[in-house]
Amino acid sequence: MWAYLTRRLLSVIPVLLVVATIVFLMLRLTPGDPAANIAGDAATTEDIAKLRVELGLAEPLPVQFGIYIKNLVQGDFGESFYYKRSVISMVADGVGPTLSLALFTIVIACLVAVPLGTLAAYKQGSWLDRTVMGFSVVGFSVPVFVIGYVLIYFLSVKLGWFPVQGYQPINEGIVGWAYRLILPSTALSVIFIALIARMTRTSVLEVLNEDYIRTARAKGLASRKILLKHALRNAAVPIVTIIGIAIGILISGVVVTESVFVIPGLGLLTLDAIQGRDYPTVQALIILFSVVYVVINLVIDLLYTLLDPRIRY
C-alpha cells in the first residue's frame, strides 16, 4: 500500500515535466506578443523591443526554456508580466474563491444526483425515472453560461432573492459566503447532476440484478435497506469514478462560471492571463491544474480500496 502510494506520487514528476514543456511551447508557438500587448497601441518598435528584453523574451527559445525549467525546479514560477507580482501569490489569492465554488458545486451535485439516480433505478420506467432521465439530457445540453444568466435574470434581477454577482471570502462571514455561492454553484452543478445521476442510475440498475440482491430479499430486508445497504455500496465504484471525472471537468466549468458571476478566482485569473499572454501566470495555473488532476485520480483509486475489499494495491 505504502509502496504503491510512493510509486504513484513519484509518477507525478514526469507528468509535470511533460505538462510544463507543452505549456511553454504552446504559449510561444501561438501568435501574439505579450510585450506588444503590455506596451499598448502607442508604443514604438524600440519600446516593445526593450520590454521584450526586460521580460526575458528576447533570448532564444532553448535558453528561455532552460531558465524556465531551472526556476520551476526551485519552485519559482516567476512574476506576472502585468501585475509585477509573484505568480504564486496571485494564484494563492484565487484559490479560495475557486475551491469554494468547486466544493459547493460538487457537494450540491452529489447530494442531488446520487439519490435521484438511485431512485430512478429503483423505480425504473416510472414517471420519476423518465423525468430524471429527461432532465439529464437537458442538463447535458444547456451551456453553463446560459443557465447562469437565466438564474441571474429570474432569481436576482426579477425576484431579487440573490445578489447578481460577486464573492465574499469565508472569513468575512460564512453565511454571506454560502449565500453568494448558491447561484453560481447551482448553475455549474446542473451538468454534473445530469452526468452523475445517469451514471448512478445505470450502475444501481446493474447491481439490482445481482444474485446477492435476491439473497438480501430472501433475508426479509425491506427495499429501502436493500437499496442503501446492498445496492448503493456495490454500485459505488463507477459512481465515484464519474465524480472524479466530474471534478476534473469542473475546472473548465469554473472558468466560465467565474466570469459570468464575476468571482475573483483562478478561472477569472486564467481567462485574463490567456487573453493578455501573461506567460508565467498561464504556466503556473496549468501546472497547478495538472497536479489537481493527478491528485484527484490518486484519491479516487485509494477510495476504491475502501469501497471494495476485493481491490488491493
Place this chain on the structure above:
Amino acid sequence: MTEPVLSVSDLTIALPEDGDRANAVTSVSFDVKPGEVLCLVGESGSGKSVIAFSCIGLLAKALKVQSGSIKLQGEELVGVSEDRLRDLRCTRIGMIFQEPMTALNPVMTCGDQIEEVLLEHTNYSAAERRTRVLNMIEQVHLPDPDRMYRSYPHQLSGGQRQRIMIAMALILEPVLLIADEPTTALDVTTQAQILKLIKELQGEKQTGVLFITHDFGVVAELGDSVAVLRQGELVEKDTTHKVLSNPQHPYTKMLIASVPKHEPPERKLIPESNKLVLKTEGLFKRYVTNTFSLGRQEVAAASDISIEIRKGETLGIVGESGSGKSTVARCVTRLIDISDGKVLISGEDIAKKAQRDLGDMRRKVQIVFQDPYRSLNPRRTIGQSIIEGPMNYGTSRKEALSEARELMSLVELDPDGLDRYPHQFSGGQRQRICIARALAMKPELLVADEAVSALDVSVQKQVLALLEDIRNSMQLAMLFITHDLRVAAQVCDSVAVMSNGKIVEYAAAKELFANPQHEYTKSLFEAAPGRHFKFAT
C-alpha cells in the same frame, strides 16, 4: 398425520405473453412434511425454480400466480402482503441459492451478512447477535469462526461460501428450507460435504426441505421423496426409492435412463499401430506474478503433463475446478503459451512455435467449449460461423456451404437452418452447431472442454452419443475434459485424473473405474452422488 410445513395445491403460474408456453407451472400440487426432504427434479425450463421462488414470494415481476394456493403451516402465501412475506423470510422460510460466488454481497463481511438476519428479525443485543452468529458458523463446520466472521466472500472457497449461505438461511431455525440447486456449481467432493451438512442440520431441527435439482445422483443421496416436473407439469411424485428404482412415467424413465453410469461400457481396443495424433512430454504451464509486496511468485497451473492420444482414441482428463485440466486443453490448442515441454501434433512440436506459424496446426486441432450460449457470435448466422474457418483456409464459399449442409445433417440438425441465428436454437442444438463448426475444419484432434457440462441429462446423453458416432466414423482423436466421472466413463478409452496441476492417475478407463489406485481418485469416486444407488435401467 402431521400437518405439512408447506402445502402447494393446484398452483398455476402464467408466463408473460411472449413466453414459449402459456404457463410456467400448471396445476402443481405437493406437500413437504416436517423433517422431509422433497426433491423437485426437472430439466432446464421445467419450472422448478419458478415454484421455489413462488414459495418465498420472490417471483420475477413478469410472472404471476394465476390460481392455486401455497400454504406455510396452514397460512396462505398467495396474495399475502409484501410486509407479511418479509416477516416470514428467514424466520420461517430460509432459502439457499445455486451460485455461492455471486449470492453473497462482495463488499460486506460474511459475519455482517449473517448478522443482518438477526438485526432485521430479532431484538438481540449486539453481543448476543455476535455469539449467535459465531455459534452458527461453527454449526456449519467452518474452521476458525472468528476469522470467518471477518472474511469477505472473495476470501473463501465456493464450498465455504455455500456454508455461509446455509448459516444465514438457518440461523433463525426456519420450518422450511428452500434450496435451489445449491450444489450444482460445486465440485463433487465439496458437493458431498454440503449435502451431508444440509442433511445433518435439517435432521436435527426437523426442517422441511424443498430441494431443487436436476441431478438424480443428488436425489438418491438426499431425497425422502421426489417430484418430477416436465414443462411445468408434475408427471410423477413418490418416495425416492420407488421413483428411482421403479419409475412409472415414460419421461421419468427416460430421465433416469439418461443418467450416465459409473461403469464404462465395453469398448474396442485402439490398435497400437494407429497414428499418434497428440503427444505431450513434460508439459508445464507456470504463471508468474510480480507484486510489489510479495515479490515474484510462481504458480504451476499444469506440471509435467505427459499424455498420448492415438487416431480414433478418446482420452479423458478428469479433475475438480482448479485442477489444471482446462489449462492442459488450452496449452495443447496453443490458446495460451506453454512454459516448458513438448506438444507434438502428428509428430510436429508446436510448443514453441510463434503464433503466426501455427496456421497448419490451427486447422488440425479444433475445440468445443463449455458454454454453447456464449461460444457462437450472436450477430452472425450459424452458417457464417461454420464456413468462416474453411474459407479462411482457402475453401470456396460454395464448397464450404455445401459441406456445412452435410455437417448439419451429421449433427442431426436441419441443413436449412444455416441462415438462422444462434438465439433461435436451444442449448443442445447450439452445442451441436459448435461441434459442426469444429468438424468443418476436418481436424485430426478434437478438444472438448466440458462440452456437455452445461446441458440437461437427456440432451447430454444425445450429444455424447453424437460425439461417439463422429469419433468412430471419422476416426478422430479426442481430448475430453470433464469434471464428471460418469461422463468420462461413458466416452473415454483412457482417463487421466488431475489434481493441483498434476496427473495423479492415468490408466485405461476400464481399469481406472474398476480399480482406482490413487487416494484422490478414490475420494472422487466416493464423493460422486448416488453412486451406491441402484437406478432403474
